[in-house]
Amino acid sequence: MTDVTATPRNLPRPDIEREPEDISRIGEISRPIGLWEGIFAITAVRRALVLIGLGIAWEVYARWLGNPLMFPSLSDTLSAWWEDMSSGRLPGAAASSLRVLLIGYGTAIVLSAVMTTLAVSTRIGTDLLATLTAMFNPLPAIAILPLALLWFGLGTSSIVFVIVHSVLWAVSLNTFTGFLSVSQTQRMAGRNYGLGGLRLVIFILIPAAFPSILAGLKIGWAFAWRTLIAAELVFGVSGNAAGLGWYIFEARNALETATVFAGLLTVILIGLAVEGIVFRSIEAATIRKWGMQNH
Amino acid sequence: MTDVTATPRNLPRPDIEREPEDISRIGEISRPIGLWEGIFAITAVRRALVLIGLGIAWEVYARWLGNPLMFPSLSDTLSAWWEDMSSGRLPGAAASSLRVLLIGYGTAIVLSAVMTTLAVSTRIGTDLLATLTAMFNPLPAIAILPLALLWFGLGTSSIVFVIVHSVLWAVSLNTFTGFLSVSQTQRMAGRNYGLGGLRLVIFILIPAAFPSILAGLKIGWAFAWRTLIAAELVFGVSGNAAGLGWYIFEARNALETATVFAGLLTVILIGLAVEGIVFRSIEAATIRKWGMQNH
Amino acid sequence: ATTVTIAMQNGIGYLPIIVADALGLFGKAVEAAGAPTTQVVVKKFSGAPAINDGLLSNTIQLGAMGTPGMLVAWEKTRGSYDIKGLTPLSMGRYSLYTSRPEVKTVADFPETSRIAVTALNTPQAILLRMAAEKQLGEAGIRRFDKMMVSLPHPDAATMMISGSATIDGYFANDPFITVLEANPKLHVVTTSEEILGHPATSGLLATTGKFVSEQPAIARGIVAAIAQAEDFIKAKPAEAGEIYLKSEPFNLSKDALTAMIRDNKWSTEPHGIMAYATFMAKIRMLKNPPTRWQDTFFAPIAAGTGD
Amino acid sequence: MLATEKMPGVAVGSGVQTLLQVDGVTLQYKTRDRLVTATYRVSFDVKEQDRFILLGPSGCGKSTLLKCVAGFLSPTEGTMKLDDRIIDRPGPDRMMVFQEFDQLMPWLTVLDNVMFAMRRSGRFPKNEIKDRARRATVKVGLERFQDVYPHMLSGGMKQRVAIARALAMEPRILLMDEPFAALDALTRRRMQEELLELWDDVRFTLMFVTHSIEEAIILGSRILVLTPHPGQVRAELDATAYSHEHQGDADFMAFNRKINGMLFGTQETAHD
């Protein structure tokens, strides 16, 4: 054992002692932030800027292209959008689509909760989930169509079925991955309190895997839209119950490209609203508050 | 301060001392496992059982239904499958589809690597990713169609473009969520070694977020298939270079339902192979070996 | 009350259904035929395969389809569903347009051409190959296999009008013909009438044998309603046009619309069935073609005249 | 050995009931390409109301043994019985404080974390839970951090929350894995006192892992000394005679040196 302190090169320095201030409550010590820096720090402002930028890019590109039949400008699209918004046709279509969408999305979430709970509780459940996901997830909606028609006939239930198919596997896969990534210690802590099976899932795994689950829900939401719009075409409409998918299809048939884009714009706007309001609030109230999101 | 040991109810017991054995190398101490238990412990066996069960269910249901034009039995499907496999038509279609698929999938992964790296490195990148994903992810392929046709014309490039659209957002969302969930300490450790920007992403964030990334890749893979098959119908390339989507589409138009299902079966088999071989090997060589997957 | 669902797609060829539905002809005719409490519902789909699935799963009872589609369904469901035509709807016109000034006949299309048809079993795809056979003999049939691409009508029309180089040929039907006609850069290479030598049934209403035998009265009523609708269309094309626009918005002047309706032939008499069937058998699209057109239709149409 | 078979001599040497009976337990971690033996044929008995210390060098299998008692692992060899029944699952009768800092639920505030276990076990009347939790957080000196989420705590504070959570449960058996390692001297001393006070009130059975010999002597009534990896029993010592106030005494020091010698060989004395 070398005696290192016997050869110190650290020269002794005099001791310093201080009486600490009594600071029962230290207030906020603020650094001044410039006005622009401050405004720019607001997420909503930055995202609005991104949107404005994209809008300008759209308008400029469309004008430069000069092919409104294939790619109308933002202003054309907006005027078509405004027309159908005020006539009530677009809001009606959007509402009708949203209703079906929410039913399908909700059903898929419930089913995937059941499946992942089974998968995380039993070994055969894991195998079932892994196998079913690998088999069915790549199947396009047309594969599901015959079964949908056989079991549910024409109409909303079939569309719901197809939406469930497109959401279920993605959400389950992400949720299950999240479950498996939960720290061993947290899992043990939960089991230590006598939690098992469903209660372990609800009280430990779901909150602990929430970032993954939320990502799965976002992906599922997007794919529900995609599927809905495609499915509305296949399953068609009768009377005036048409949704956004049919709205877009009709406009396309009529070669009203600006109207097609108005329909797509509505999808985009709903997407932005759901991301900006629903998902962001959930994030703020959960994973960001819990310190599970590190940036 | 209560003197608790002054009132001990623990009665003294005699000391015990032992000389530990010298065990320089302790071998495996095995518990006997029953044969069936042992076989059942093999994942491949259990999954094969699941598959056999599903196959039987299919056959029984199809026979009971007795509607081969809507839902052919597994045996009919298999004989159609075998016919087109041996004639080389199905392998050709599958190969052609796989080629396009891999190009699209690969492109999407590269793009999403770029996007998420930007997003995790800069604040405006985050906003861009979040906004673009919220906007474009819900858009169905038909929305992308005009642009695809405009930019790439008919043919493979357009299909690749549409596949990229369907994979990119899902993979990016999952990857980015994974990045944000990386433990603060690991992130700091990486930055401590002077890693930043791209190098931080490559050496720390990607491996640390690997479970999420892998889930994203699985979802992306599945959706690439779905999109490919749908896109091949729309961009339906002429007879010779046709892929699986076109194969299914033709069979459906000809009301050869067993052939349609043979095509879908091929998709399923490829899905199972990729899950069982590619993804499971990756998992075994990474997250399971690293102890990142707790079951 | 029995509910009967008729499925159709978009397109002027299905105008008789639209008119019959709008004027309430189905209800009246079915009642007159002896099935008073029947409700007839019309649904729109975007593609033919869904209509087949609907018939086979009995979620719809009658489906509008093209002649080749009916022939395929007839062959495949012989002895099981017995799908046949119930009544023809229209004898629509098809015109092959090109953006290549040098192309005068189908033989002039170079190998690199891309000609849009909606699907390979549509009348257009078959007509194109018929034309090729006429010009180039048997070898010409295969030549076009590689040149045909499947694109929905609106996309093909858009690309032709906007001068995109992706496709240089498009076998159009109405109402897209009216749009292409207005474009000076495009010209017609050939039409269905030219290829077949006469107008032929393009769209028809098909149903299953089970339906006809179980609900003969309803079937008779529907045939009658379609016939009445066609009479109306022929008598009042302008009014029929208005009804059409309510169902399917399209940017057309009233006059152009009326002219277009006049240009298409409306008849419940089957024509060209055997012409299609024979050619489809030649290109192996049918393996057991019908020997008489009557095999492919239910009574009362099968008892009438046709070819 | 059958689970129902009564051991003769269970009560030998003390009039107290044997609670936990560890008999020739070998614990192994099996991974695809490695087999790590954590402990090898470890045997000991824990009596009711013992304050039983597991002492041994880093990596000798202390945490593994404790996890096995908690029911998270099962032995590859030997048996581990609680109340004469083989341990086969975790349960809220054995509260565990883990060594890791991530044992708190990040989605619950400090107070909710403390209440969580009480709520889930259903052993406490609903209206009492909040009060008990408050008292427990005050005891560990976190009264000002009750509504804070775990990610806003320092390492030592996190461990204190885990301690509060376990103490508030007043379990029959308390398993603690180096709970005070992240604490400064004073806080640690206070925690030790709280623990002993609670033991005096409730008379639970404590199994406690530590690497501090001093802490072992102060807290324990019985000390199990383990050899380096893989852990074997070196000795089981009685420590009923020592507490804080004996800390400077010659007796205490001698005992400390004795354990030191057992752990590390006599040639060198390690100071903590």
Place this chain on the structure above:
Amino acid sequence: MLATEKMPGVAVGSGVQTLLQVDGVTLQYKTRDRLVTATYRVSFDVKEQDRFILLGPSGCGKSTLLKCVAGFLSPTEGTMKLDDRIIDRPGPDRMMVFQEFDQLMPWLTVLDNVMFAMRRSGRFPKNEIKDRARRATVKVGLERFQDVYPHMLSGGMKQRVAIARALAMEPRILLMDEPFAALDALTRRRMQEELLELWDDVRFTLMFVTHSIEEAIILGSRILVLTPHPGQVRAELDATAYSHEHQGDADFMAFNRKINGMLFGTQETAHD
């Protein structure tokens, strides 16, 4: 204060260069509904080759201060300068050993973890890296666990890997946050010696957080004593005179008691 401005009196009291200059630093964590002040107006200087100890009760801001020196946080008030330049980013000149057990890369084996930092910094010749890493793992007693992944290690073993990783880097400044807290007495003693030996060889500057007064005196050449939350400077003491062999001495004990009194008030003496 400008970053380039040379302080007068930098070298006062010693002929050695001031390396780190902390001046009135207040560190705060700001979350949406809470503002936690970790340290309040802390000032001190660290000279080249100092072994500078941060000592204070749990939650007083030691880790936060260290993270600020490492460049992960920036002060809300005051300045922190390294070589007269304001610290604005982390860098491999300041190697940090974290308090948390998850600082290892789970996707790298023990050896790869140790090599990782060396590889990334590019400061070492490629062919030497593996050798250096091997030697470092042997020093921390993990020669048999070189090819094992971190999830297969005990808590103490993980911390030892982190120590090996930092030591192998031979950094100019080594920041260590309670690195030995999870270690048993002997291992800890060995680690302390390794650290001092390395210091003797390389003469790096060490900033070391501990809650053990004894460890502070043994390791440190200078000890910063902090008050409880929020951390303020209580004293900065010279400790060049004490090392292991003085551990039983009256001097050593008196110094220990002095610090104890500063930390906790004189009325009670805590033992570690």
